[in-house]
Each structure stands twice: as C-alpha cells, then as structure tokens.
Amino acid sequence: MSLQNSLSHEELEMFRDMAKKFLAKEIEPNHPQWEKQNFLPRDMWNTLGEAGMLCVDLPVEYGGSGVDFRFSQLILAEIARLGFVGLSGSVAIHSDIVAQYIFNIGNEQQKQFWLPQMATGEVVTAIAMTEPGAGSDLQGMRSTAIKEGDEYILNGSKTFITNGVNADMVIVCAKTDPKAGGKGISLFLVDANLPGFTKGKHLEKIGQHAGDTAELFFENVSVPASSLLGEEGKGFKYLMQELPRERVSIATSSVAAAEGALDWTIEYVKERKAFGQNISQFQNTRFKLAEVKTDIEINKAYVEKCVEKYMAKEMTVTEAAMVKLAATQMQCRVVDECLQLFGGYGYMAEYPIARAYVDARVQTIYAGTSEIMKEVISRDLLGR
Ligand SMILES: Cc1cc2nc3c(=O)[nH]c(=O)nc-3n(C[C@H](O)[C@H](O)[C@H](O)COP(=O)(O)OP(=O)(O)OC[C@H]3O[C@@H](n4cnc5c(N)ncnc54)[C@H](O)[C@@H]3O)c2cc1C
Incomplete structure (x- = not known):
C-alpha cells in the first residue's frame, strides 16, 4: 500500500489541527498589517516553508511531505476560512500550480534544482x-x-x-x-x-x-x-492539462471562505439586536442562513468529489470547469447574503465580512472566467 493510500481521515484531521495552530500563531496576527501595507512580505514564504506548509504533496525526495492532494487542499482551505483568500491564492500558485507543472512536465534536473527550494520557501514562484x-x-x-x-x-x-x-x-x-x-x-x-x-x-x-x-x-x-x-x-497543451488542478484548488478555497463567512455571520446575528430581539430571531435571518448553509454544503460535496476524482486521475476538464464555476459563484452569493445580515457594519472595512466581499469577487475571473468555464462545459455538451 502506498503512503498516500495509508493516510487516514484521523491523520488528515491531525494535520488540519497543526495547520490551524500554525496559521493562528504566524499568519493571523500579521495579516491585517499586510493588508494595510498592500503587500505580502518575502519572509512569510520562509516561515511557511519552515513549518512544512509548502508543496506538501510533492514526494519527500523533492522536498515535499509525500502526502496526497487532500493535504495541500486542506492548507488552502484553512487559509481561506480565515478570510485570507488572496493568501490562499498565492500559496496555491506556488505549491499547487507551479510545483506541479515542474513535477509533471519537468526533467529530472529541473525537478531536483527547483522543487526542494520551493518547498522550503527559499524560492518563490509565479x-x-x-x-x-x-x-x-x-x-x-x-x-x-x-x-x-x-x-x-x-x-x-x-x-x-x-x-x-x-x-x-x-x-x-x-x-x-x-x-x-x-x-x-x-x-x-x-x-x-x-x-x-x-x-x-x-x-x-x-x-x-x-x-x-x-x-x-x-x-x-x-x-x-x-x-x-x-x-x-506543447505549452498550450500543458496549460490545458494543468489548469484543472488550479480550478479545483480555487473551488476548495471558495467553499472554505464561504464557511468562514457563515461562521462570522451566525456569531453576529446572535449578538446584534433590533426591535427588541436578536437579529437571529427574524424569520428572514433564519431562512437566509438556511439557504446559505445549503448552498455551501451542495458545493462542498461536489468539490470533495472532484478532489477524489483528481486524486484517482479521473477528473475531466469539464468537471474542473463546472466545480470552479459553481463554487466561485456560490462564494460570491454567500458573502453577499452574509454581508446583508451585518447591516451597515458589513460595509465597514474593519469587519472581515466586508473584506470577504471584495476578496471573493475575483474568484469568478482568474484561472478562467465564469464565461470561459461555461464555454468549456457547453462545448463538451454540444460537441463543438
Ligand atoms: C488578482 C488577479 C490575479 C491573477 N493572477 C494571474 C496569474 O497568476 N497568472 C496569470 O497568467 N494570470 C493571472 N490573472 C489573470 C486572469 O487569469 C485573467 O484576468 C482572466 O483570465 C481574464 O482575462 P482578461 O482579464 O484578459 O479578460 P478578457 O479575456 O478580456 O475578458 C473580458 C470579459 O469578456 C469575457 N469573455 C472573453 N472571452 C469570451 C468568450 N469566448 N465568450 C464569452 N465571454 C468571453 C470574459 O469572461 C470577461 O467577462 C490574474 C487576474 C487577477 C485579477
């Protein structure tokens, strides 16, 4: 049995705990400052690398941890859940996209030269x-x-x-x-x-x-x-071959970001009062939260299915387009509905939901716009 197959759900959850502790200590306290400075500091990459958070699904001989795709998705998800969708995207480009281009397409010399330095954060990539x-x-x-x-x-x-x-x-x-x-x-x-x-x-x-x-x-x-x-x-062929992984990674971050936004919203509506009661007691609030939760869960199930299919090398280009289309649009809907429940505070930059709203918007644009995803899907349907 390979190492990948032997990793259990418990091991995945232990890794999630470790990632959460790391993010709470090293990233969460600093992120607001990075937002203000409009920049990610270079040494953050070394910190991520030292903590074993980069390129985890590369084999050990190339500097990775030899774990499977779920682990790298877990890191992106836990970053996005905190509301740091941009950082999740940065890490995805480096660990999930560039590293895999080199691993899948590169020759031995290129792999040995670049991959270990990427895993430690000594080399940052785009x-x-x-x-x-x-x-x-x-x-x-x-x-x-x-x-x-x-x-x-x-x-x-x-x-x-x-x-x-x-x-x-x-x-x-x-x-x-x-x-x-x-x-x-x-x-x-x-x-x-x-x-x-x-x-x-x-x-x-x-x-x-x-x-x-x-x-x-x-x-x-x-x-x-x-x-x-x-x-x-063969560059265009390679792009088409590797883009599905990027699209699933974005879908993973969309689901986690939406879950994070829902958690903040539940907390808020239980505290905030209007007309002598908590906002959470209005039927509209309860129904909106119910809709949002349903929207997230349906998308989460499809993302998980795509992650499994990707690992089994069974995910198609069309499925990657569908999961990216669905999950990113869901994220935009969810943060919009959640922001509404914060009232005017939802529009204040100091509230994470306000940032989540603007951060989400580009998810339907990069790595192929929603319109291009629909082109890919409809071409498959209609055979053009
Ligand atoms: C924050 C951010 C980070 C990014 N990171 C990267 C990166 O790391 N590397 C990289 O290479 N790129 C990156 N991009 C670029 C991104 O992938 C492109 O912006 C995206 O693919 C759209 O291309 P465009 O901006 O040229 O829009 P255009 O292609 O000009 O599209 C404009 C509009 O026309 C629509 N459209 C275009 N063609 C069709 C069609 N055939 N049918 C219907 N509608 C169509 C589009 O959907 C869109 O609504 C990033 C973009 C952003 C905003």
Whole structure:
C-alpha cells in the first residue's frame, strides 16, 4: 500500500489541527498589517516553508511531505476560512500550480534544482500566462521566445501575475513559433534575476490587498535552452492539462471562505439586536442562513468529489470547469447574503465580512472566467 493510500481521515484531521495552530500563531496576527501595507512580505514564504506548509504533496525526495492532494487542499482551505483568500491564492500558485507543472512536465534536473527550494520557501514562484492584450484568449499572447543557439531570447510583457513581485522564478508562456498559433506556445522556467527581466510595481486591487500581483517585462532576456519546460510548442497543451488542478484548488478555497463567512455571520446575528430581539430571531435571518448553509454544503460535496476524482486521475476538464464555476459563484452569493445580515457594519472595512466581499469577487475571473468555464462545459455538451 502506498503512503498516500495509508493516510487516514484521523491523520488528515491531525494535520488540519497543526495547520490551524500554525496559521493562528504566524499568519493571523500579521495579516491585517499586510493588508494595510498592500503587500505580502518575502519572509512569510520562509516561515511557511519552515513549518512544512509548502508543496506538501510533492514526494519527500523533492522536498515535499509525500502526502496526497487532500493535504495541500486542506492548507488552502484553512487559509481561506480565515478570510485570507488572496493568501490562499498565492500559496496555491506556488505549491499547487507551479510545483506541479515542474513535477509533471519537468526533467529530472529541473525537478531536483527547483522543487526542494520551493518547498522550503527559499524560492518563490509565479506563472505568467496573461498579457495586457490576452487573458481569456491565451492563444493570442504576443510574448516571444526565439531560439538563438543555446538560448531563447524572450521579449514581451505579462500582467496580473500573482506572486509577481516576490517571485524568484516564473513559468513564462511565450511563443517560440509566432506563426503557429496555439501550437507555437512554449513554457520556460525563468530566473527572475536574469538581465532584461523587470518587475512592475505591485498592482492595487479592490480586494485581496495583501495579495502580491504584478506586471512583468522581458526585454531581450537570454533564457538558457535548458530552462524550456517540457517540449517546444506543447505549452498550450500543458496549460490545458494543468489548469484543472488550479480550478479545483480555487473551488476548495471558495467553499472554505464561504464557511468562514457563515461562521462570522451566525456569531453576529446572535449578538446584534433590533426591535427588541436578536437579529437571529427574524424569520428572514433564519431562512437566509438556511439557504446559505445549503448552498455551501451542495458545493462542498461536489468539490470533495472532484478532489477524489483528481486524486484517482479521473477528473475531466469539464468537471474542473463546472466545480470552479459553481463554487466561485456560490462564494460570491454567500458573502453577499452574509454581508446583508451585518447591516451597515458589513460595509465597514474593519469587519472581515466586508473584506470577504471584495476578496471573493475575483474568484469568478482568474484561472478562467465564469464565461470561459461555461464555454468549456457547453462545448463538451454540444460537441463543438
Ligand atoms: C488578482 C488577479 C490575479 C491573477 N493572477 C494571474 C496569474 O497568476 N497568472 C496569470 O497568467 N494570470 C493571472 N490573472 C489573470 C486572469 O487569469 C485573467 O484576468 C482572466 O483570465 C481574464 O482575462 P482578461 O482579464 O484578459 O479578460 P478578457 O479575456 O478580456 O475578458 C473580458 C470579459 O469578456 C469575457 N469573455 C472573453 N472571452 C469570451 C468568450 N469566448 N465568450 C464569452 N465571454 C468571453 C470574459 O469572461 C470577461 O467577462 C490574474 C487576474 C487577477 C485579477
């Protein structure tokens, strides 16, 4: 029996307790300050790494803990449950997305070089697909990486890149054959210290203020040919292969964030009084909470099913699109309903529910918008 199969529900819950204690000590007290500063400090990554919170489902020989996908999802969920959806996204990009691209597509040398440093937090990573002129339509990207001898010369720019400011290494998607459309895209593991690679300022967002989001610029960056990830021209195929994991991870964070918002709301309505009674005694409040709880549980069941199917390598691209579509829209509905029950206090920035409202909004946009998810699902239905 493999280690992964031997891990029981009790072990998962023990790990959850450990993660919660770590977050309560190291992250929760500092997060409000990071929100105010509009930034995530670089050394937070070392703290996460030292506590064994990064890249946990990588095998031990690459610096991970050799546990299964549920454990990495658990970390994202416990961060999101505290209302730190941006941080959950940052960790997901590093531990769940970039690490898995390298693990699944990279050669042995690339895995041995990058993965252990990512697990300790010595190296922070990002993935750069989106460009100012190409988001949903990734095949329209204009960045190029043209081969010259033993190097590729990278030119172009990327935007909205999570972990962009702190990143030491970025998976950059660029066209190695600009005339070949989607078949001309390749992926590169680009060291952020290479000459010609510059980072724009931290982008200000309406929510997820502690999230690190940046523009990246490449001007004649000489990328060694050994940094090509996988095969030339297969970048778009790799993106389609790896995006489902990102979508399930976002759905996991949506469910946990909604559960967190419901917990705060239950607490609040039991305390707050109007017309001589607790808000919780109004039928509207009770019915809204009942609806919200039902909405969360239905989505949670589907997310759990997708996590299991992902682990069994049975989850389809369409299922990943459905779970992302459903769970992120649920999160937006839930935080909106919960905020309403806080009345005017729900609109005050000092209340976590106010932050949860703005933080949730982007979940239906990144990693493929809801509209693109519907395209993926309907294409499967109609066979186009
Ligand atoms: C906070 C944040 C973090 C992000 N992190 C990253 C990151 O780490 N790496 C990265 O590469 N990118 C990242 N992104 C980019 C994100 O993935 C894109 O913003 C997203 O894919 C949408 O692309 P766009 O912004 O260009 O919108 P557009 O593609 O211009 O879309 C605009 C609107 O048109 C709709 N639309 C587009 N095409 C269709 C269609 N075929 N049918 C129907 N409607 C359509 C969209 O759904 C949307 O409503 C991030 C974005 C944000 C805001």
